[in-house]
Amino acid sequence: MPVTDNDINKDNDDGNGTETENDYGLVSTWAITDRGDGTRYLMPKEGRLAVKVALATGRPLLLRGSPGCGKSSLAAYVAEQLSWRYYEHVVTYRTQATDLLWTFDTVRRLADAQARNGDGTLDDHKYVRPGPLWWAYARDSALRRGLPDDRALRDDPCSEPLADINRERKEEGAVVLIDEIDKADPDVPNGLLVPLGAAEFTVAETGAVVRLQRPATRGPSPTRHLVVITTNDERELPQAFLRRCVVASLPSPKKDRLVEIARKHLKDRAPESSWADLAHAVAEEVDKVREQAHKDRVRAPSTAEYLDALYACLSLGISSPEDGRWQLLRGLVLVKHQQPGDGLAG
Numbered sequence: 001m002p003v004t005d006n007d008i009n010k011d012n013d014d015g016n017g018t019e020t021e022n023d024y025g026l027v028s029t030w031a032i033t034d035r036g037d038g039t040r041y042l043m044p045k046e047g048r049l050a051v052k053v054a055l056a057t058g059r060p061l062l063l064r065g066s067p068g069c070g071k072s073s074l075a076a077y078v079a080e081q082l083s084w085r086y087y088e089h090v091v092t093y094r095t096q097a098t099d100l101l102w103t104f105d106t107v108r109r110l111a112d113a114q115a116r117n118g119d120g121t122l123d124d125h126k127y128v129r130p131g132p133l134w135w136a137y138a139r140d141s142a143l144r145r146g147l148p149d150d151r152a153l154r155d156d157p158c159s160e161p162l163a164d165i166n167r168e169r170k171e172e173g174a175v176v177l178i179d180e181i182d183k184a185d186p187d188v189p190n191g192l193l194v195p196l197g198a199a200e201f202t203v204a205e206t207g208a209v210v211r212l213q214r215p216a217t218r219g220p221s222p223t224r225h226l227v228v229i230t231t232n233d234e235r236e237l238p239q240a241f242l243r244r245c246v247v248a249s250l251p252s253p254k255k256d257r258l259v260e261i262a263r264k265h266l267k268d269r270a271p272e273s274s275w276a277d278l279a280h281a282v283a284e285e286v287d288k289v290r291e292q293a294h295k296d297r298v299r300a301p302s303t304a305e306y307l308d309a310l311y312a313c314l315s316l317g318i319s320s321p322e323d324g325r326w327q328l329l330r331g332l333v334l335v336k337h338q339q340p341g342d343g344l345a346g
Contacts, residue, residue, distance in 0.1 A: 068302020
Protein backbone atom coordinates (compact mmCIF):
# COMPACT_ATOMS: atom_id res chain seq x y z
CA MET A 1 0.00 0.00 0.00
CA PRO A 2 1.55 3.37 -0.99
CA VAL A 3 2.32 5.90 1.72
CA THR A 4 0.84 9.36 1.17
CA ASP A 5 1.49 12.76 2.70
CA ASN A 6 -1.85 12.43 4.41
CA ASP A 7 -0.66 9.25 6.15
CA ILE A 8 2.49 10.93 7.38
CA ASN A 9 0.58 13.94 8.68
CA LYS A 10 -2.26 11.83 10.06
CA ASP A 11 -1.69 12.81 13.69
CA ASN A 12 -1.37 16.53 12.98
CA ASP A 13 -5.03 17.43 13.34
CA ASP A 14 -4.97 20.42 15.68
CA GLY A 15 -6.36 22.59 12.89
CA ASN A 16 -3.64 25.25 12.76
CA GLY A 17 -0.77 23.30 11.20
CA THR A 18 1.29 23.40 14.40
CA GLU A 19 2.79 20.13 15.65
CA THR A 20 2.73 19.38 19.35
CA GLU A 21 4.59 16.93 21.58
CA ASN A 22 1.62 14.60 21.29
CA ASP A 23 2.07 14.53 17.48
CA TYR A 24 5.47 12.91 18.06
CA GLY A 25 4.23 10.33 20.56
CA LEU A 26 6.05 11.98 23.46
CA VAL A 27 3.01 11.82 25.72
CA SER A 28 1.88 8.22 25.34
CA THR A 29 5.00 6.29 24.40
CA TRP A 30 5.00 2.54 25.12
CA ALA A 31 8.76 2.10 24.81
CA ILE A 32 10.51 0.51 27.78
CA THR A 33 14.09 1.47 28.52
CA ASP A 34 16.40 -1.56 28.62
CA ARG A 35 17.58 -1.43 32.21
CA GLY A 36 20.08 -4.24 31.69
CA ASP A 37 19.06 -5.99 34.90
CA GLY A 38 17.55 -9.10 33.31
CA THR A 39 14.07 -8.62 34.75
CA ARG A 40 12.28 -8.77 31.37
CA TYR A 41 14.26 -11.56 29.70
CA LEU A 42 12.55 -14.75 28.54
CA MET A 43 15.06 -17.59 28.89
CA PRO A 44 15.10 -20.06 25.96
CA LYS A 45 15.28 -23.74 26.90
CA GLU A 46 18.61 -24.06 25.08
CA GLY A 47 20.04 -21.30 27.26
CA ARG A 48 18.74 -22.78 30.51
CA LEU A 49 20.45 -26.14 29.97
CA ALA A 50 23.65 -24.45 28.78
CA VAL A 51 23.84 -22.38 31.98
CA LYS A 52 23.39 -25.51 34.12
CA VAL A 53 26.17 -27.31 32.25
CA ALA A 54 28.51 -24.32 32.54
CA LEU A 55 27.91 -24.12 36.30
CA ALA A 56 28.35 -27.89 36.69
CA THR A 57 31.68 -27.88 34.84
CA GLY A 58 32.97 -24.50 36.00
CA ARG A 59 33.62 -23.54 32.36
CA PRO A 60 32.81 -20.25 30.61
CA LEU A 61 29.62 -20.28 28.56
CA LEU A 62 30.15 -19.19 24.94
CA LEU A 63 26.88 -18.13 23.29
CA ARG A 64 26.49 -18.06 19.53
CA GLY A 65 23.56 -16.67 17.57
CA SER A 66 22.44 -13.91 15.28
CA PRO A 67 22.65 -10.32 16.57
CA GLY A 68 19.68 -9.43 18.75
CA CYS A 69 18.62 -13.00 19.62
CA GLY A 70 19.15 -12.45 23.37
CA LYS A 71 22.72 -13.62 23.99
CA SER A 72 23.83 -10.60 25.99
CA SER A 73 20.63 -10.36 28.03
CA LEU A 74 20.98 -13.95 29.24
CA ALA A 75 23.87 -13.06 31.55
CA ALA A 76 21.98 -10.27 33.32
CA TYR A 77 18.95 -12.54 33.63
CA VAL A 78 20.92 -15.33 35.32
CA ALA A 79 22.52 -12.84 37.70
CA GLU A 80 19.12 -11.41 38.60
CA GLN A 81 17.55 -14.83 39.11
CA LEU A 82 20.37 -16.06 41.36
CA SER A 83 20.81 -12.66 43.05
CA TRP A 84 24.50 -12.75 42.07
CA ARG A 85 26.63 -9.70 41.38
CA TYR A 86 26.82 -8.68 37.72
CA TYR A 87 29.67 -7.19 35.67
CA GLU A 88 30.05 -6.65 31.94
CA HIS A 89 32.59 -5.64 29.31
CA VAL A 90 31.77 -4.88 25.68
CA VAL A 91 34.70 -5.92 23.50
CA THR A 92 36.02 -3.67 20.72
CA TYR A 93 38.87 -4.08 18.26
CA ARG A 94 41.05 -2.17 20.75
CA THR A 95 40.35 -4.52 23.66
CA GLN A 96 43.29 -6.35 25.21
CA ALA A 97 43.01 -9.44 27.39
CA THR A 98 44.30 -7.55 30.42
CA ASP A 99 41.39 -5.07 30.15
CA LEU A 100 39.16 -7.83 31.49
CA LEU A 101 41.53 -8.36 34.43
CA TRP A 102 42.87 -4.91 35.27
CA THR A 103 44.08 -1.65 33.74
CA PHE A 104 46.97 0.51 34.89
CA ASP A 105 46.92 4.31 34.61
CA THR A 106 50.45 4.88 33.33
CA VAL A 107 49.79 8.50 32.34
CA ARG A 108 48.54 9.46 35.79
CA ARG A 109 51.46 7.73 37.47
CA LEU A 110 53.94 9.53 35.25
CA ALA A 111 52.30 12.88 36.02
CA ASP A 112 52.44 12.17 39.75
CA ALA A 113 56.08 11.13 39.52
CA GLN A 114 57.00 14.34 37.69
CA ALA A 115 55.08 16.42 40.23
CA ARG A 116 57.00 14.80 43.09
CA ASN A 117 60.32 15.39 41.32
CA GLY A 118 61.80 12.23 42.82
CA ASP A 119 60.59 13.00 46.35
CA GLY A 120 59.25 9.77 47.85
CA THR A 121 58.05 6.47 46.37
CA LEU A 122 54.76 6.08 44.57
CA ASP A 123 52.42 3.24 45.50
CA ASP A 124 51.58 1.52 42.23
CA HIS A 125 48.41 0.00 43.67
CA LYS A 126 46.61 3.35 43.51
CA TYR A 127 46.96 3.39 39.71
CA VAL A 128 45.36 -0.04 39.26
CA ARG A 129 41.70 -0.33 38.21
CA PRO A 130 40.25 -3.85 38.58
CA GLY A 131 38.50 -5.34 35.55
CA PRO A 132 35.27 -7.36 35.52
CA LEU A 133 36.93 -10.75 36.09
CA TRP A 134 38.81 -9.40 39.12
CA TRP A 135 35.54 -8.10 40.60
CA ALA A 136 33.88 -11.45 39.97
CA TYR A 137 36.70 -13.56 41.37
CA ALA A 138 37.63 -11.52 44.44
CA ARG A 139 35.47 -8.49 45.25
CA ASP A 140 37.27 -7.67 48.51
CA SER A 141 40.64 -7.66 46.75
CA ALA A 142 39.23 -5.45 43.99
CA LEU A 143 37.94 -2.90 46.50
CA ARG A 144 41.50 -2.71 47.93
CA ARG A 145 43.11 -2.66 44.44
CA GLY A 146 45.05 -5.76 45.45
CA LEU A 147 46.61 -4.34 48.63
CA PRO A 148 46.93 -6.90 51.43
CA ASP A 149 45.42 -4.49 53.99
CA ASP A 150 42.69 -1.85 54.05
CA ARG A 151 44.83 1.18 53.16
CA ALA A 152 43.09 1.58 49.79
CA LEU A 153 39.67 1.46 51.44
CA ARG A 154 40.66 4.37 53.67
CA ASP A 155 42.73 6.47 51.27
CA ASP A 156 41.48 5.74 47.73
CA PRO A 157 38.58 3.24 47.62
CA CYS A 158 37.82 1.64 44.27
CA SER A 159 34.30 2.11 42.92
CA GLU A 160 32.45 -1.10 42.11
CA PRO A 161 30.89 -1.25 38.63
CA LEU A 162 27.08 -1.33 38.55
CA ALA A 163 27.07 -0.60 42.26
CA ASP A 164 23.35 0.20 42.35
CA ILE A 165 22.50 -3.29 41.11
CA ASN A 166 25.20 -5.16 43.01
CA ARG A 167 24.53 -3.51 46.34
CA GLU A 168 21.52 -5.78 46.90
CA ARG A 169 23.12 -8.96 45.52
CA LYS A 170 24.91 -11.83 47.27
CA GLU A 171 28.65 -11.29 47.71
CA GLU A 172 29.56 -14.94 47.13
CA GLY A 173 28.20 -15.20 43.56
CA ALA A 174 28.94 -13.27 40.36
CA VAL A 175 28.15 -13.32 36.63
CA VAL A 176 30.44 -11.67 34.07
CA LEU A 177 29.38 -10.82 30.52
CA ILE A 178 32.15 -10.56 27.92
CA ASP A 179 30.18 -9.27 24.96
CA GLU A 180 31.10 -9.77 21.28
CA ILE A 181 34.52 -11.34 21.75
CA ASP A 182 34.73 -11.96 18.01
CA LYS A 183 35.41 -8.24 17.51
CA ALA A 184 38.78 -8.58 19.28
CA ASP A 185 42.15 -9.66 17.96
CA PRO A 186 42.74 -13.45 18.30
CA ASP A 187 45.32 -12.68 20.99
CA VAL A 188 42.48 -11.67 23.35
CA PRO A 189 40.79 -15.10 23.73
CA ASN A 190 44.23 -16.73 23.83
CA GLY A 191 45.28 -14.31 26.57
CA LEU A 192 42.24 -15.32 28.65
CA LEU A 193 42.95 -19.06 28.61
CA VAL A 194 44.82 -19.13 31.94
CA PRO A 195 42.75 -16.52 33.84
CA LEU A 196 39.53 -18.29 32.84
CA GLY A 197 40.85 -21.83 33.26
CA ALA A 198 42.65 -21.35 36.59
CA ALA A 199 40.46 -18.49 37.88
CA GLU A 200 43.70 -16.78 38.87
CA PHE A 201 46.07 -14.11 37.54
CA THR A 202 48.88 -11.80 38.69
CA VAL A 203 48.82 -8.01 38.29
CA ALA A 204 52.08 -7.28 36.49
CA GLU A 205 52.67 -3.77 37.89
CA THR A 206 52.14 -4.64 41.56
CA GLY A 207 52.66 -8.40 41.83
CA ALA A 208 49.23 -8.82 43.45
CA VAL A 209 47.85 -12.32 42.96
CA VAL A 210 44.11 -12.47 42.33
CA ARG A 211 42.39 -15.81 43.01
CA LEU A 212 38.79 -16.88 42.94
CA GLN A 213 37.35 -16.64 46.44
CA ARG A 214 35.83 -20.05 47.12
CA PRO A 215 33.31 -20.90 49.85
CA ALA A 216 34.99 -21.89 53.12
CA THR A 217 33.57 -25.43 53.08
CA ARG A 218 35.14 -28.86 52.95
CA GLY A 219 34.75 -31.06 49.92
CA PRO A 220 33.12 -30.14 46.61
CA SER A 221 31.17 -26.90 46.54
CA PRO A 222 28.85 -25.47 43.87
CA THR A 223 30.30 -23.03 41.36
CA ARG A 224 29.59 -19.48 42.48
CA HIS A 225 30.62 -17.60 39.36
CA LEU A 226 29.62 -17.73 35.71
CA VAL A 227 31.41 -16.14 32.76
CA VAL A 228 29.16 -15.63 29.73
CA ILE A 229 30.92 -14.82 26.45
CA THR A 230 29.02 -13.89 23.30
CA THR A 231 30.01 -14.03 19.65
CA ASN A 232 28.30 -13.12 16.40
CA ASP A 233 30.82 -15.37 14.59
CA GLU A 234 32.21 -12.47 12.59
CA ARG A 235 35.67 -13.89 13.27
CA GLU A 236 36.74 -17.47 13.98
CA LEU A 237 37.79 -18.11 17.57
CA PRO A 238 40.92 -20.14 18.45
CA GLN A 239 40.32 -23.87 18.92
CA ALA A 240 42.15 -23.84 22.27
CA PHE A 241 39.62 -21.27 23.49
CA LEU A 242 36.61 -23.23 22.22
CA ARG A 243 37.84 -26.39 23.97
CA ARG A 244 37.70 -24.59 27.30
CA CYS A 245 34.12 -23.33 26.89
CA VAL A 246 30.64 -24.76 27.01
CA VAL A 247 29.31 -23.70 23.60
CA ALA A 248 25.62 -23.08 22.91
CA SER A 249 23.73 -21.55 19.98
CA LEU A 250 20.62 -19.50 20.64
CA PRO A 251 18.03 -19.50 17.85
CA SER A 252 16.22 -16.38 16.71
CA PRO A 253 12.74 -16.46 18.27
CA LYS A 254 9.91 -17.52 15.95
CA LYS A 255 6.49 -15.88 15.81
CA ASP A 256 4.94 -17.47 18.91
CA ARG A 257 8.11 -16.86 20.91
CA LEU A 258 8.17 -13.22 19.87
CA VAL A 259 4.64 -12.80 21.21
CA GLU A 260 5.70 -14.43 24.49
CA ILE A 261 8.56 -11.94 24.73
CA ALA A 262 6.14 -9.08 24.09
CA ARG A 263 3.94 -10.43 26.88
CA LYS A 264 6.92 -10.42 29.25
CA HIS A 265 7.54 -6.75 28.46
CA LEU A 266 3.95 -5.51 28.43
CA LYS A 267 2.09 -7.60 31.00
CA ASP A 268 2.41 -4.96 33.73
CA ARG A 269 1.56 -2.03 31.46
CA ALA A 270 -1.82 -2.76 29.91
CA PRO A 271 -4.46 -5.52 29.54
CA GLU A 272 -3.36 -8.14 27.03
CA SER A 273 -6.52 -7.53 25.01
CA SER A 274 -5.21 -4.04 24.13
CA TRP A 275 -2.04 -5.24 22.39
CA ALA A 276 -2.24 -9.03 21.77
CA ASP A 277 -3.64 -8.90 18.22
CA LEU A 278 -1.10 -6.29 17.20
CA ALA A 279 1.77 -8.29 18.75
CA HIS A 280 0.75 -11.29 16.61
CA ALA A 281 0.43 -9.15 13.48
CA VAL A 282 3.86 -7.58 13.93
CA ALA A 283 5.40 -11.00 14.68
CA GLU A 284 3.93 -12.37 11.44
CA GLU A 285 5.43 -9.45 9.55
CA VAL A 286 8.83 -10.08 11.17
CA ASP A 287 8.64 -13.73 10.01
CA LYS A 288 7.98 -12.56 6.44
CA VAL A 289 10.84 -10.08 6.52
CA ARG A 290 13.20 -12.71 7.96
CA GLU A 291 12.27 -15.20 5.25
CA GLN A 292 13.00 -12.65 2.53
CA ALA A 293 16.20 -11.55 4.28
CA HIS A 294 17.43 -15.14 4.27
CA LYS A 295 16.82 -15.39 0.52
CA ASP A 296 18.55 -12.07 -0.10
CA ARG A 297 21.38 -12.92 2.30
CA VAL A 298 20.97 -9.72 4.30
CA ARG A 299 20.56 -9.16 8.02
CA ALA A 300 17.16 -10.16 9.41
CA PRO A 301 15.34 -8.07 12.04
CA SER A 302 16.16 -8.93 15.64
CA THR A 303 13.95 -9.35 18.69
CA ALA A 304 14.77 -5.80 19.78
CA GLU A 305 13.58 -4.49 16.41
CA TYR A 306 10.36 -6.49 16.74
CA LEU A 307 9.73 -4.79 20.07
CA ASP A 308 10.59 -1.40 18.56
CA ALA A 309 8.02 -1.96 15.80
CA LEU A 310 5.39 -3.06 18.32
CA TYR A 311 6.01 -0.09 20.64
CA ALA A 312 5.88 2.31 17.70
CA CYS A 313 2.56 0.87 16.51
CA LEU A 314 1.06 1.09 19.98
CA SER A 315 2.28 4.64 20.54
CA LEU A 316 1.20 5.91 17.12
CA GLY A 317 -2.12 4.11 16.96
CA ILE A 318 -1.15 1.83 14.05
CA SER A 319 -3.51 -1.05 14.69
CA SER A 320 -2.59 -3.34 11.78
CA PRO A 321 -0.38 -3.65 8.67
CA GLU A 322 -3.35 -2.30 6.69
CA ASP A 323 -2.67 1.16 8.15
CA GLY A 324 -1.14 3.40 5.50
CA ARG A 325 1.79 4.22 7.78
CA TRP A 326 2.78 0.59 8.25
CA GLN A 327 4.99 0.28 5.17
CA LEU A 328 6.87 3.41 6.19
CA LEU A 329 7.35 2.11 9.73
CA ARG A 330 8.42 -1.27 8.34
CA GLY A 331 11.22 0.43 6.45
CA LEU A 332 12.26 2.46 9.47
CA VAL A 333 12.41 -0.38 12.00
CA LEU A 334 12.46 -3.84 10.40
CA VAL A 335 14.13 -3.48 6.99
CA LYS A 336 17.47 -1.70 7.36
CA HIS A 337 19.54 -1.80 4.20
CA GLN A 338 23.32 -1.87 4.34
CA GLN A 339 23.42 0.38 1.27
CA PRO A 340 20.67 2.46 -0.40
CA GLY A 341 18.82 0.29 -2.90
CA ASP A 342 19.97 -3.02 -1.37
CA GLY A 343 17.91 -5.80 0.11
CA LEU A 344 14.24 -6.42 0.57
CA ALA A 345 11.37 -5.51 -1.61
CA GLY A 346 8.55 -3.52 -0.06
